[in-house]
Every structure is written in C-alpha cells, then in structure tokens.
Amino acid sequence: MTDRLDQVFAALADPTRRAILSMLLEDDMAVTDVAAPFDISLAAVSKHLATLSRAGLIVQERRGRVVWCKLDPGALAAASTWMQGFGQFEPVHLDAFEQFLAAQSLVEADRAGD
Template structure:
C-alpha cells in the first residue's frame, strides 16, 4: 500500500522546476553535489536544500565517497506515484526514458544546435 504522505512528498518535490531539472540531470548518471550545482545560478546551500527535498521524497539518495557527496536517482518513488495514478485509469506507468524526454522538452533542452 502506498502511503499518501509519501506521495505528497513526491509530488511536492516534483512541483519545483529546479528539482525536476536536477532529476533530469541524474537520469544520465550519478553526480557529485558540486556538479549538480554547476549549471544553476544559485548558491550551493540553495542546491543542497533542493537535494534534501528530493532525498526526503525518496527520489534521490546521497552517499559520501571520500570528501565528495554524490547523488543518485532512485526511481522507486516515481514508480509508486505512477501506480497510484494508474488507479484512476487515465495514466500509463512511468517510462523513465519518456520522462527524461519530457523533462528535456519542458526545460528547453534541444540537444546539439548543429543538428537539423
């Protein structure tokens, strides 16, 4: 049984565009916190707050490797949200590749500008 408080945390975490962009970045590979912060025009402390919200929602995990803190995508929370949405009969299961494409589209990432 999926706990509604867990779903609340997932949907609240997904409501923020910065956090969705972070998830999109982590679809590619695990990343050090400093690498996650690089593309954003905000402080490391602000990024850390976003990462804490994502971790509390179960969407990412964080692990210290030596002096570096690493972030890893944890797709189970998205699966649980997908299962919950399927209960309404209107939603398909979350396909992580499709989710990545959606995030890239939403964030305006078009790939190599020389294509096309």
C-alpha cells in the first residue's frame, strides 16, 4: 500500500496533473480534449496521463481511434483514508499556545526571583 500511496502523492504533486484531474471530475474526456487548455505538447500531456494512470487515479480506454480518460476515484479514496488518520489531532491554536508560554515565563521569572 505504501508504494501505491507514494505514486498517488507524487502524481498529485504536479499542478498540471491536478488540473487534469479537476477536468475529469466533470466528465470523461478524449486525450486531445484534455490537452487543449494546456500550453504544452500532446506528448507532454500523454506523459502526465501515464503518470496519473500508473498511480491508479485515471483509467484510459481506447474507443476506436480515440483514447478516452476517466477519473478512477479508488486511489484517491485510499489516500483520503490514510490522511484521515491525522484528523484525530486537535488543530494548534497559536493564540492559546502563546498565552501558555507567557504564563510559563512569568512562573519561571517568579521562581528565579525567589
């Protein structure tokens, strides 16, 4: 599972690949339609799609001469489940932490003055 998560997070690290995933949230798309909004070559888009496919984030399917891409939410679900394990921790409240440190400084100052 660790290798799969590594692939998912590596694929998500690139903004072009995240944009592609956002586009595929709307509907399945042909590779040429995926490439249209980007100012990069079709070959570069194909490499991004291959990375997303290896990570299990998309599925590519040939229909006649056209290769279609569709989102496969399974890999994202596994990554989401892993990340939810970190939700058990309370968010750090910096103001409260700062007040605690100030109070501790006063206590230590009082001890030093005794």
